[in-house]
Amino acid sequence: MPDAPTVPDRARTPLLTLITQESLDEDYQHVAEQRAAARARQGVEDHGAGGSGRRGHWVAAAVVAAFGMLVTVAAVQTSEGSGVADANRESLLHQIDQRRDQSAQLQGRILRLSERNVGLQDALNEVTDAERTTANRVDRLAAQAGYGPVRGPGIVITVDDAPNGEAVRAEDLALLANGLWAAGAEAIAINDRRLTARSAIFNSGAAINIRFTPPLSPPYVVSAIGDNKALEANLLDTSTGLAFSNAADALGFQVTTDRRDEIDLPAAELRPPHDAVMGTAEENRRPDGKETAP
Amino acid sequence: MIAALGLLVGIVLGVVFQPDIPLWLEPYLPIAVVAALDAVFGGLRAYLDGIFDDKVFVVSFISNVVIAAAIVFLGDKLGVGGQLSTGVIVVLGIRIFSNVAAIRRHIFHA
Numbered sequence: 579m580p581d582a583p584t585v586p587d588r589a590r591t592p593l594l595t596l597i598t599q600e601s602l603d604e605d606y607q608h609v610a611e612q613r614a615a616a617r618a619r620q621g622v623e624d625h626g627a628g629g630s631g632r633r634g635h636w637v638a639a640a641v642v643a644a645f646g647m648l649v650t651v652a653a654v655q656t657s658e659g660s661g662v663a664d665a666n667r668e669s670l671l672h673q674i675d676q677r678r679d680q681s682a683q684l685q686g687r688i689l690r691l692s693e694r695n696v697g698l699q700d701a702l703n704e705v706t707d708a709e710r711t712t713a714n715r716v717d718r719l720a721a722q723a724g725y726g727p728v729r730g731p732g733i734v735i736t737v738d739d740a741p742n743g744e745a746v747r748a749e750d751l752a753l754l755a756n757g758l759w760a761a762g763a764e765a766i767a768i769n770d771r772r773l774t775a776r777s778a779i780f781n782s783g784a785a786i787n788i789r790f791t792p793p794l795s796p797p798y799v800v801s802a803i804g805d806n807k808a809l810e811a812n813l814l815d816t817s818t819g820l821a822f823s824n825a826a827d828a829l830g831f832q833v834t835t836d837r838r839d840e841i842d843l844p845a846a847e848l849r850p851p852h853d854a855v856m857g858t859a860e861e862n863r864r865p866d867g868k869e870t871a872p
Numbered sequence: 873m874i875a876a877l878g879l880l881v882g883i884v885l886g887v888v889f890q891p892d893i894p895l896w897l898e899p900y901l902p903i904a905v906v907a908a909l910d911a912v913f914g915g916l917r918a919y920l921d922g923i924f925d926d927k928v929f930v931v932s933f934i935s936n937v938v939i940a941a942a943i944v945f946l947g948d949k950l951g952v953g954g955q956l957s958t959g960v961i962v963v964l965g966i967r968i969f970s971n972v973a974a975i976r977r978h979i980f981h982a
Contacts, residue, residue, distance in 0.1 A: 602921070606928050638929050645882060645933070646882025648904065649908075651893060
């Protein structure tokens with residue numbers, strides 16, 4: 579191993595060792611050696627070096643100033659950059675947190691809404707069932723009350739004026755209708771006009787009227803749904819039925835009774851009550867104590 | 873003494889003016905600073921060795937900065953900018969450390 583790394587040795591010296599050995603620029607060494615040689619040649623006197631050295635010092639100072647400025651600028655730049663980067667990072671993290679919170683909130687809302695949806699679906703099903711039940715009930719009640727069409731076995735009694743000119747009066751038809759109700763008829767129609775709880779049979783002049791319908795004209799066809807085997811016999815058992823029968827015999831009305839297995843009765847026209855209010859006064863009492871307007 | 877004054881003036885100027893570095897120059901600033909640091913410590917060591925020369929210092933400073941920036945620029949173009957910067961910093965770091973060690977020996981005689 580040679581003492582000093584000569585030029586051929588450079589190739590054999592490890593890189594790190596070389597770097598460490600030559601950490602000082604060789605140029606300083608070169609210049610120093612040259613100067614020493616020059617000094618040896620020209621004696622101890624060092625002419626002109628003072629002036630150039632002074633000027634050179636200023637240049638070196640300027641370079642050092644440039645270095646200081648470089649360092650400062652780099653430091654300022656780096657600190658500013660890191661500030662921006664940190665701010666970005668902070669704001670991004672903040673945004674992530676915010677969005678995550680929002681997402682969680684929305685998830686919760688989805689959950690609540692779907693639960694509510696299920697509840698509403700159940701309620702809807704209940705209401706639909708109730709609506710169907712109520713509709714069925716309304717149909718049944720309408721048929722019973724005369725506001726829904728009905729069909730069934732029954733009898734048809736045709737009453738016509740007497741040949742001697744004696745006309746059938748409203749009282750006679752009313753007796754017959756009452757008798758049929760009493761005998762167990764479930765639905766009655768006169769000339770296809772259905773009788774309801776509000777039907778009244780009355781005379782206006784010679785013509786017979788059922789209330790809310792056009793005047794009737796003879797022959798009067800009274801159709802009654804009920805037990806068609808017993809209805810006719812039961813009719814004669816009732817006092818009103820008997821009264822009608824007697825009147826018809828006395829006045830000579832032409833009465834024919836026909837037993838049918840299938841009678842279709844139409845619905846009466848529905849007229850909502852004008853003055854009557856649904857429910858009892860107790861049920862209609864409002865929470866504030868006032869009664870609803872009639 | 874003049875050099876210390878120059879350093880102070882440079883720092884003050886940098887703080888006061890805070891010149892904006894052009895964006896394309898920004899990646900080369902840190903490596904240039906490290907290279908300049910190496911030149912400065914080298915100069916300081918030479919001064920303490922008694923062989924300081926102004927011309928050598930100025931030339932080595934400028935060439936260090938330019939070459940370091942050029943290497944990083946080349947590395948950026950080749951796609952190995954990061955690795956080349958690391959290499960340059962390692963070499964300059966070793967030089968700085970050994971120079972500082974020599975300076976320390978001069979000052980503390982240890």
